[in-house]
Structure formats: C-alpha cells, structure tokens
Amino acid sequence: MRHVYFDHNATTPVAPQVLEAVVSCLGQTYGNASSIHYFGQAAKQRLEAARRQLAALIHANATEVVFTAGGTESDNMALLGMARTARPVSGRRHVITTAIEHPAVLAACAQLEREGVAVTRLPVGAAGVIDPGDLRTALRPETALVSVMHANNETGVIQPVEEIARITREAGVPFHADGVQALGKLPVDVKALGVDFYSMSAHKLYAPKGVGALYIRKGVRFSPLLFGGHHERDRRPGTENVPGIVGFGAAAELASQSADDLPQMASFRQKLEQAVLDRIPGTGVNGAGSPRVPNTTNIYFNGIDGEALVIALDLRGFAVSTGSACSSGAVTPSHVLTAMGLPPERARASIRFSLGLSNTAEQVDALAEALEESVAHLRRISVHA
Numbered sequence: 001m002r003h004v005y006f007d008h009n010a011t012t013p014v015a016p017q018v019l020e021a022v023v024s025c026l027g028q029t030y031g032n033a034s035s036i037h038y039f040g041q042a043a044k045q046r047l048e049a050a051r052r053q054l055a056a057l058i059h060a061n062a063t064e065v066v067f068t069a070g071g072t073e074s075d076n077m078a079l080l081g082m083a084r085t086a087r088p089v090s091g092r093r094h095v096i097t098t099a100i101e102h103p104a105v106l107a108a109c110a111q112l113e114r115e116g117v118a119v120t121r122l123p124v125g126a127a128g129v130i131d132p133g134d135l136r137t138a139l140r141p142e143t144a145l146v147s148v149m150h151a152n153n154e155t156g157v158i159q160p161v162e163e164i165a166r167i168t169r170e171a172g173v174p175f176h177a178d179g180v181q182a183l184g185k186l187p188v189d190v191k192a193l194g195v196d197f198y199s200m201s202a203h204k205l206y207a208p209k210g211v212g213a214l215y216i217r218k219g220v221r222f223s224p225l226l227f228g229g230h231h232e233r234d235r236r237p238g239t240e241n242v243p244g245i246v247g248f249g250a251a252a253e254l255a256s257q258s259a260d261d262l263p264q265m266a267s268f269r270q271k272l273e274q275a276v277l278d279r280i281p282g283t284g285v286n287g288a289g290s291p292r293v294p295n296t297t298n299i300y301f302n303g304i305d306g307e308a309l310v311i312a313l314d315l316r317g318f319a320v321s322t323g324s325a326c327s328s329g330a331v332t333p334s335h336v337l338t339a340m341g342l343p344p345e346r347a348r349a350s351i352r353f354s355l356g357l358s359n360t361a362e363q364v365d366a367l368a369e370a371l372e373e374s375v376a377h378l379r380r381i382s383v384h385a
C-alpha cells in the first residue's frame, strides 16, 4: 500500500536540495565554527551563509537571527529570557499570551507563574482569533512581554499580528510571535509585522528536526537562557549544529522559491473541504471564517471519535492527525478547539489535515474518498455498538 502524508504541520519531509546541503556539510565541513583554522572558518562561512538565507526570507538583518535547537527552545528563550530581563530592571512581572498557543509557549508561561510572574491568557472568539481590544485591556504598567502566535498549528488561523504590534509598541511592551507554523506558508516580513521576537523551526520547513531560530530585533534588551561560550553573539551558547543550520538555510531558500506554489496548495485545501462538506453530512470546518495559512484545515465529523478516524485513515494509507494530546489513556479534547467554544465531543470529533508541497490533486481526491468510506463505516459501527 502507498502511504500518503497529510500531516505537514507535525513535521515535513526533508527536501532533496536540503538533504544534499546537509549531507555535503556533514561529510566535508566538520570544523568547529569557533576554530580559527581553515576547517573552522569553512564551517563558519557556511553557518553565516545560512544565517543570511534565513534572514533574507524574513526580511531581517543577519545579526538579528539566533540559531537554536528548535521552535520549543526559541519560544522558551523569548518568554523566559524576556521575563528575566525585565524583572531586575523594571520590576515587570506580568506576561500576556493567548489560550490557543502551542504547549512550548503555554508550558513556559506556567513555569513563569511558578516563578512568581502573573500570566494573562487572552481568549479567542468562535473564529479562533483574539480581540485586540482584550489585549489593550490586559496591558498593565508591569507587563514584560506579549506573546501571540502568528498561525495556529491545529486550525491554521492567523492572528492580527500587525495590529497587535501597533498596540504593544504604543504601550512600550516587547512582542513575541511564535511563527513556527507561519514560516513558509505566508510571506513573513518581521519589520512589516512589527514584532520584536519571532520563533521559527526548521523541521516545519522541509529541513531536519532539532534546529530552530529566534529573530531578536536589533536594540531589544534580552537575557539568554543558557550560559557557556560566546556563540551566537552571547545570546545562545553551545557549538552550533552547522549541518542542521545549513539545511535550514537551504530550506529558507526553497521557501522563497516555492512561494508561487502556495495558491495551488490553497486550492487543494479548498477542494478537500468542499468534497467533505458536500459528501459527508454532519461536518464543518473549524475556523473557516478566519484568515488561515493555505495548507491547513481542521474539520469536525459529528458522532465520530477523532482518534478512531485517524487510525481508520492510516489503515487506508493516509497520515492525518487530531490536535488532542493523549495522556494516561484519556483523550483530552484540544485546548485550541475548546477555547474556540467547541463542545468537548465536537472537539474530539475533529481532525487536522495539513498539506505540503508534494501533495497532488489526485491524492486529495483519494483522501476525500477514504474519508467518506471511513466516516460512514465508523458511524455504522457506533450505531450498532
């Protein structure tokens, strides 16, 4: 059986040109980028070329890009680093985020709470978007940071980042956006967005896992999370993962070349949604009315257990996912969907489909067909159960 991948928000396959860049670096450029000899300088050159490639993709200066070990580290670095910077300087002990962030942000905020920082979690409406008015109300003189994601990993819904940045700039509060699910799916211009920090992850962009970056706007005061050598201009110590970073650079180059493919991806997503809504009763798209990244759709199938549908589709050769976390055997409904006001049973009946650059119209047709059959089957057996 051929397996077809519709789970690109979980991770992406490494693109051939990225693989080539990583392998050539692993094989030939093994120097430590901090060494002053030929081998070290060869690694340093590749590291800095990758930094320029990523900076070009997001319209930043290369010196504003700090490489990390992934999106989780970038988010933690922005949140914990900022809270640490602000506290001794100005006594600011308050952070604002949203109810729909990735656990990398939500768990870092929970840690800040344990350290005595107050955290406000802004709600979202049924469309999955925060109300900027709520942000205005939540700001306090002691607010150290606002952290709002650019695009949501489960629904693809885009937050009004420019508007949020205008509000935070007026208030003189730094603004972090988790851009992990936006990079490569939307044009990202950090200057036009007006963010102070922007988190990125290589493995969502057809590059290897365990590599990420944090954009830190020039002039923003910032404390590091880790302590060690003077790598990354003292902002993130540790010998750089040069092959992984070189892969990230190649992926950034690829992302700017493949921007023209995004409208087609949006049309495939539209085709999938239309087929499901037309052919399967009791379905709907979560966050449909909002601006969304072109590759993601989150659909509920009334009366269906999402986990059972993921397994049924896997048996038919299609990889998709639910947004729920499975802990100690109990499936917790997605915090994103429940924050949007979905009742728990509808949240549990929801599935995320995330398309990638290599998906085809035929694969989308085959997925719609498999969905129709699987949902009908699961509904039949649940009636007889």
Ligand code: PLP
Binding pocket: 009, 010, 069, 070, 071, 072, 073, 075, 102, 104, 149, 151, 152, 153, 178, 180, 181, 201, 202, 203, 210, 211, 212
């Ligand atoms: N932020 C968002 C929105 C994500 O979707 C993810 C990964 O799924 C992360 C952060 C964490 O990134 P990483 O897997 O590189 O740690």
